[in-house]
Amino acid sequence: MKMIKKCLVSLSFIAAVLAVVVVGTASAEKLRVGMECTYAPFNFKNANGELMGYDVDVAKGVAGLIGADMEFVCQKWDGMIPALLANKFDLVIASMSITEKRLKKMDFSDTYRISVGRLVGKKNAGWKLFDGTGRPIVANFAGLKVGLERATTYSDWFENELPGATVVLYDSNEALYLDLVNGRTDMIMTNPMKAHLRFLSKEDGAGFEFVSPQIDEKKYFGIGVGIGLRKGNDELKGRLNAAVETLTLMGWLEKYALQYFPFAIH
Amino acid sequence: MEALNGWWDDFFWGSVVVADVFVVSLILTVLFGLTGAAAKLSKNRVAQSIANGYTIIFRGTPEILVLLLFYFGSAIALTAIAQISNPEIKYVDIPPFWAGSIAIALIVGSYATETFRGAFLGVEPGQIEAARALGLSNFKTFIYVRIPAMWRLALPPFGNHMLSLIKDTALISIIGLEETLFVAEQAIATTGKPFTMFIVVGAIYLGFSTIITLSVVVLEKYANQHLKIAR
Numbered sequence: 001m002k003m004i005k006k007c008l009v010s011l012s013f014i015a016a017v018l019a020v021v022v023v024g025t026a027s028a029e030k031l032r033v034g035m036e037c038t039y040a041p042f043n044f045k046n047a048n049g050e051l052m053g054y055d056v057d058v059a060k061g062v063a064g065l066i067g068a069d070m071e072f073v074c075q076k077w078d079g080m081i082p083a084l085l086a087n088k089f090d091l092v093i094a095s096m097s098i099t100e101k102r103l104k105k106m107d108f109s110d111t112y113r114i115s116v117g118r119l120v121g122k123k124n125a126g127w128k129l130f131d132g133t134g135r136p137i138v139a140n141f142a143g144l145k146v147g148l149e150r151a152t153t154y155s156d157w158f159e160n161e162l163p164g165a166t167v168v169l170y171d172s173n174e175a176l177y178l179d180l181v182n183g184r185t186d187m188i189m190t191n192p193m194k195a196h197l198r199f200l201s202k203e204d205g206a207g208f209e210f211v212s213p214q215i216d217e218k219k220y221f222g223i224g225v226g227i228g229l230r231k232g233n234d235e236l237k238g239r240l241n242a243a244v245e246t247l248t249l250m251g252w253l254e255k256y257a258l259q260y261f262p263f264a265i266h
Numbered sequence: 267m268e269a270l271n272g273w274w275d276d277f278f279w280g281s282v283v284v285a286d287v288f289v290v291s292l293i294l295t296v297l298f299g300l301t302g303a304a305a306k307l308s309k310n311r312v313a314q315s316i317a318n319g320y321t322i323i324f325r326g327t328p329e330i331l332v333l334l335l336f337y338f339g340s341a342i343a344l345t346a347i348a349q350i351s352n353p354e355i356k357y358v359d360i361p362p363f364w365a366g367s368i369a370i371a372l373i374v375g376s377y378a379t380e381t382f383r384g385a386f387l388g389v390e391p392g393q394i395e396a397a398r399a400l401g402l403s404n405f406k407t408f409i410y411v412r413i414p415a416m417w418r419l420a421l422p423p424f425g426n427h428m429l430s431l432i433k434d435t436a437l438i439s440i441i442g443l444e445e446t447l448f449v450a451e452q453a454i455a456t457t458g459k460p461f462t463m464f465i466v467v468g469a470i471y472l473g474f475s476t477i478i479t480l481s482v483v484v485l486e487k488y489a490n491q492h493l494k495i496a497r
Contacts, residue, residue: 038455045452047272074442079334086338087345087357174454202458 029068032089033059037074039173041197041260042095057256058112058247059093062227065243078151078171081105084228091240092228095191097153099222107231109240111224112253117154119146119212120180120195120205121187127211134213141165147176147185154189157220173198180208187211193261269459270466276453280446281470287363287435287445288474291371295431298375303382304408317379324376329369330437336369337362337441366438374431381427385420386412418489425482432474436467446470 035043035055043055051072063070073089084092084106097115098108121127129140142164148155150169158167168185170176176188177199188195192214199205215221227240247253305317324332337360344358360368389412397407439448450463457463 038451040455044455045276046456047276047453049276074444074448076440076442079338079440082338086341088338088341088359172451174451174458174460177458178460198455198458204458 030071031063031068031091032071032073033091033093034073034075034080034083034089035059035092035094036077036080037072039077039095039194041194043093054113054256054260055093055095057259058227058244058253059091061247061252061256062093062240062243065246066239076171077149081228084230087230090229090236094228095225096228097222098224098226099153099156099220101156102222102228105231107229107233107237108226109229109237110244111226112244112247113225114216115153115221115224116192116214116216117157117189117221118192118195118210118214119187119189120199120208121211123207123209125211127187130212134215136162136212138162138164144187145185147179147188149173149176149190153221157215157217158189160220161217177204181205189215197260267462269453269457269462273449273453273457273463276449277446277466277470280444280449281474283363283443283445284432284435284470284474287367287370287438287443288432290363290367291374291431291435292428294368294371295375295378295427298371299378299382302375302379303386306379306383307386321376321379324373325380329373329434330440332373333366333369333437333441336372337365340365362438362441362443366435366441366443370431370434370437374427374434377430378424378427381420381423382416384423385416388419389415421482421486421489425479428478428482429475432478433471436471 037043037045037051039053039055041053043051043053045051056072059070059072073083075083075088075094077094080092080094080096081102083089092106095113096102096108098111102108119129127140128137130136138161141162143166144164145166145168146158146162147168147170148158150171155167155169158165168179170179173190173194176185176190179185180188181204189212192210195205195210200208200210227244229237229240302317302320305313306321308314340360341357344360345355348355348358393411393415394407397411402410435445436447438445439451442448446467450467453463454460
């Protein structure tokens with residue numbers, strides 16, 4: 001019996017440890033923002049540990065306009081929507097495209113960036129993958145190994161439009177380039193701005209180029225990138241939309257973009 | 267190597283997080299392991315079946331799954347409970363550090379339960395009978411006789427558990443805790459040098475596991491010194 005008492009003592013200790021929880025009340029307007037923190041140039045940390053990027057700038061701009069404090073939470077892409085739904089943070093400002101599929105589970109503000117994808121493959125490989133109008137030639141994709149990030153708009157597009165291609169899924173954008181260089185995949189599909197900055201303009205991307213036009217089929221890529229939030233927060237959504245509109249009209253979005261790209265991306 | 271410039275301090279703080287998680291989850295692992303072993307060896311049927319359920323579930327499911335369920339599940343469950351009593355509460359959350367440490371400790375603790383149980387059974391019955399004869403209570407027997415005799419037997423397998431523990435800390439990056447692997451991923455995103463960064467992480471973990479292995483060797487020597495004299 002005394003052994004059991006010891007168990008109970010231990011269990012109450014465990015319960016005490018479990019009491020280390022954070023309780024948020026509605027009083028202070030503090031919004032927690034989820035992002036990957038590893039998706040340069042949109043959201044990433046530099047060597048000084050500062051969070052930077054287009055998404056971060058947008059978040060700060062919005063925070064200033066709606067008068068809220070923003071706290072950034074780093075979350076891997078796979079768990080971004082579950083974490084939002086589990087109340088780990090209140091907003092997703094992580095280059096997340098607005099799609100029909102996602103709108104079933106969550107809400108989005110108006111767009112603060114365009115959403116497109118482009119294929120990257122070896123230079124001068126003589127790919128004949130797209131016809132004159134920019135539509136993919138389905139048969140020519142048969143057997144091609146294409147590297148994609150898991151749970152992205154790109155993987156949705158490929159699986160539905162080009163089932164003949166062999167899709168290889170990765171957890172991070174970085175792994176895409178690694179295995180493309182290693183020859184484990186024939187081509188990859190990702191965000192062209194990102195591919196340009198991180199890969200094609202660098203030494204290891206020298207032998208590669210864009211092998212497709214920009215693909216922006218609305219059905220998969222949606223209308224663009226927006227700020228994600230949980231459903232049932234229409235008042236907050238209204239304020240976010242107003243803030244995004246102001247950022248667009250005042251030319252701030254363009255200013256943010258020009259810090260990272262040679263062109264505007266809104 | 268110049269890619270690492272400016273990232274050393276991040277790796278250092280990442281290692282501190284790894285060490286913190288290790289220490290906290292080690293303490294909890296011992297606690298869970300001892301409690302589980304005590305429950306399994308007790309005559310109480312309920313305690314026995316709870317402990318059996320615990321080891322079956324946590325040894326039989328992937329570690330990453332336990333971690334994710336604990337991290338996401340706890341937030342949903344705690345928020346729901348808190349909102350019953352006070353609808354003003356927007357969210358209740360366990361920070362990634364505690365969610366991760368507890369989840370890892372629960373997993374490794376389930377293995378430790380079996381290790382400790384085996385070690386308790388390995389203690390000579392004569393010693394416990396002697397304790398009874400001296401009139402020691404069950405609790406005192408547990409603390410002064412069973413545990414000092416059992417930890418020697420548990421030490422070699424427990425060294426393995428500690429190695430699992432230190433390596434499991436790398437899983438915590440998926441719930442956003444900024445340990446070394448997460449630092450590496452951030453560094454790769456800006457520098458584009460995956461191999462350099464991953465090798466640094468490997469070296470850090472190798473360093474930690476070497477320290478653990480050496481400590482176990484020293485402890486084993488200490489634990490068995492009486493046997494050396496006898497030999």
